[in-house]
Amino acid sequence: MTIEKTLLLGASGQLGHALLRELEPVREVLSPNRHELDLTDLESVETYLEQRQPDLILNAAGLTGTKKNEEKPQLAMRLNSELPRVLARYVRGRPNASLVHFSCVDVYGKPNQRERYCHEDDQANPLGIYAQTKLQGEQSIVSNCSNYLIFRLCSLYSDATKHAQTKPDPIVVGAPTSVRYVASTVVRTLNRIDRRVLKVVPGVYNLCSKGSADWQRFFREVSMQYNNPQLLQQEPSSKVVSLGTSVSVQKAEDNFCLFVPSWQAQLKSSLSK
Template sequence: MKILLTGVTGQVGWELQRTLMTVGEVIAVKRHQMDLAEPDTIFSIIAEIKPNLIINAAAYTAVDRAESEPELAMLINGVAVGAIAQAAARVGAAMIHYSTDYVFNGAKATAYTELDQPNPQNIYGKTKLAGEQAIISVGVPYLILRTSWVYGLRGKNFLLTMLKLAQEREEIRVVDDQIGAPTWSRMIAEITAQILFQSPQNVTDFIANKSGIYHLTASGQTSWYEFAKAILVDDIKSSRKLQRLLAITTAEYPTAASRPANSLLENKKLSHTFGLFLPDWEKILDLVITNNY
């Protein structure tokens, strides 16, 4: 299997490049080789490589900045994703793409399923939904994997931000009225690999038979405040600068982009289709922090 992988410097892409080495030949293209902000370059690169599978882990992920850069966010998350799907169709490749809980408005009282109607409330969510729709409209064999609250020990994410602030501030205030499931970037990569391990020789046919949207998040739920507390419980007791972790409301922490109050995604479809599930978020977080993965 020849796999073309984008977004290799990002949290998920970095993990995928390593995890997928046991699945097939991974050809990792960096931004200077295939810039999603310049979609015209996409067709020539994919035509030259002729992969069996394209995994797109690249995205515009600056949620607040997207409010002031809607055209660029749409170009990368929407237009370019559609171009990748079209290029994949031309060479007979399948496609795996990562999306987000932000395609929903967060007003539902329970976890969102793949059948729930998207209704994004910010530019980032709208552009990610546009990417999903572009893939589906092309008709290429695809898996769209929606995840949420992604973190790891590299890149920009909530875990690293909290650890950094604990060294710099005596007090940290964190929103406590938004809920979701923190999901480790390496687990996303490993679940992706486990899906592909189930493929027979022809990955295109395999994905064609499984094509659809799947939710892929850790089990359980928490708030940003409780997530921060789980990260920093030892920091508060240590000699680090942090002394107080305070819970606040969304209204007390205004941002350029609105966030969904409920980011929970139900994973039953993933489990039923592929026999895979992710452990509880707390167990994964403890593994990451304890072993410094």
């Protein structure tokens, strides 16, 4: 089956922008902005889907960040939970259509120091509205369609220096991950599936760099790789978060024929580009 038309939602966001750059050279991409399509108006989304009839939907839209979700719980529910259900129902009615959805490792909840890795089949224990609504979005997809891929992502960065100096949300599972790496890996995988080089079982996959890092450790690594002592001196003395439990990416490596790099190697590659 050749995918002829791809719909990318959330193209103005960090991940969506990176996906668009990877998709445009190889696919016909629809990437409506918020003026062309209001994602909070689910009836408008349904109408748009019926009119455009995409074969592949990549959903990089959503309300991110713990603070924003706590301040706007209804918006969080609409974008993180209800929108994925609408997309899944569209795909369910079309045998040749498929959905790629991006979730987060926050659904695992507070890291358990007794466990070394978080696996996709571990029981979820989401803390807060953000993680709860993201998990509900996953569940809506699983219960409403069969042709889907859900990627659980760790903290993403495009500008490593800026990311290193920004205090993250308190839940840390896994390691900081380059948004460019995620986008290129996902698009390359989709192209291989389209060419029937790769056959992937629908399901949930962790897609993060290997290892684990708290905020200070990531900050220090950026400083050392830039060989910038002044940047290192800006590091606050108090810890913001503790080291989190690592996320297993074995399932993604096995199913997508990947070798996922460590967060340090990924960071070095990102800074060199």
